[in-house]
Amino acid sequence: MSGILHITFPRKLLFGKGCLQSLAADLNAAGCKRLFVLSIEPLLDALSETLSQIESYGILTESYTGILQEPSFADFETVFEKARAFNPDTVVGIGGGSVLDVAKVIAAQLGNTQTLAEIAGINLLKGRSRQLICVPATAGTGSEVSPNSILINPEGQKVGIISPYLVPDAVYADPLLTLSVPKAITAATGIDALTHCIEAYTNKFAHPFIDALAIEGIRLIAQSLAEAVNNGANEEARTDVALGSLLGGFCLGPVNTAAVHALAYPLGTTYHMPHGLSNAIMLPFVMRFNVSASPEKYAKVALAVGAEPKATDLETALEGIRVIEQIIAKCDVQLGLQHAGVKQEDIAALAADALKIQRLLKNNPRPVSLEDAVEIYNDAY
Secondary structure: OOOOOOOOOOOEEEEOOOHHHHHHHHHHHOOOOEEEEEOEHHHHHHHHHHHHHHHHOOOEEEEEOEOOOOOEHHHHHHHHHHHHHHOOOEEEEEEOHHHHHHHHHHHHHOOOOOOHHHHOEEOOOOOOOOEEEEEEOOOOOOHHHOOEEEEEOOOOOEEEEEOHHHOOOEEEEOHHHHOOOOHHHHHHHHHHHHHHHHHHHOOOOOOHHHHHHHHHHHHHHHHHHHHHHHOOOOHHHHHHHHHHHHHHHHHHOOOOOOHHHHHHHHHHHHHOOOHHHHHHHHHHHHHHHHHHHOHHHHHHHHHHOOOOOOOOHHHHHHHHHHHHHHHHHHOOOOOOHHHHOOOHHHHHHHHHHHHOOHHHHOOOOOOOOHHHHHHHHHHHO
16 A cells, blocks of 8 residues: 545435435525536436425526437537526536536536636646536446546546535435336446446555545445346335445546556547446456466455455466356356457557556556457457
């Protein structure tokens, strides 16, 4: 363990079934007058009562529901023009990671003279003058508590905007909002959350404080994700996965992810593969690549996912990877890049793109060369 652990927590965090019911009164108590709501059309029915309560307090609201995929700079600018014209004092994002990432940057850029290009990177954002509230409606990205927003730049690359100013003032993590999430999205986002926890726990810059959050997140997601996928009405399974996702989100700021995410990103930008799916496909193969560098940590991951202990840490770790593959299969996610439409002749270019994401690769417990990245993609093919 080295360095200084720096975590920026939301000032207020509500977690539990039905906690969203507190939002309207809390906004009123905080003096909110103009509220910009960023969400998606499929959630509007579930949010109708909450939005009516908000308006009953005399709070003016403006809604936008046009973020339909992983957001680009252009998508952000479209929303930002509407938000700037409305000039809210509070921004609330209610949705999955794409919605939350945009909402966070909208709140930061209102009243800010910096351009989007100027804040892309680590700790370049100078402040935020609007109140920001995040309400996750999927259990996966952890964006609601992380200092990260990911947007696709005009060159087609995923760019991180990373700043403590992107951590919301308040978070309402209500697992009931995830009940209507379709099976495939539940699976992909849940495996994304599992990956956050595993990559934080096995990280080159791991920290005991984050380890405690990560290992519990791994346990919760591993025990309940398949049930949440296959029986979406199971509120307890949904709650476990939502809490695991939240814990994974807390890992993203101080420790962050590593090679799984670095190799997954080019699959998203090149093939428009959903982020959770690309992580799911790459996770076991990157774990097998990494395990020799940290068998003790990976053995503890294995025990957390329910693997039987073996004679050595390495054997236990490898058994854990097999259990994770079984969990992925129970979620009806098919491993193999070829099944996701990836062309083998594109692997060299994918590997070259992945090697550009050094902000994540530097965290990996084992160094990843260009040749290593090609080999991992080929193994995953």
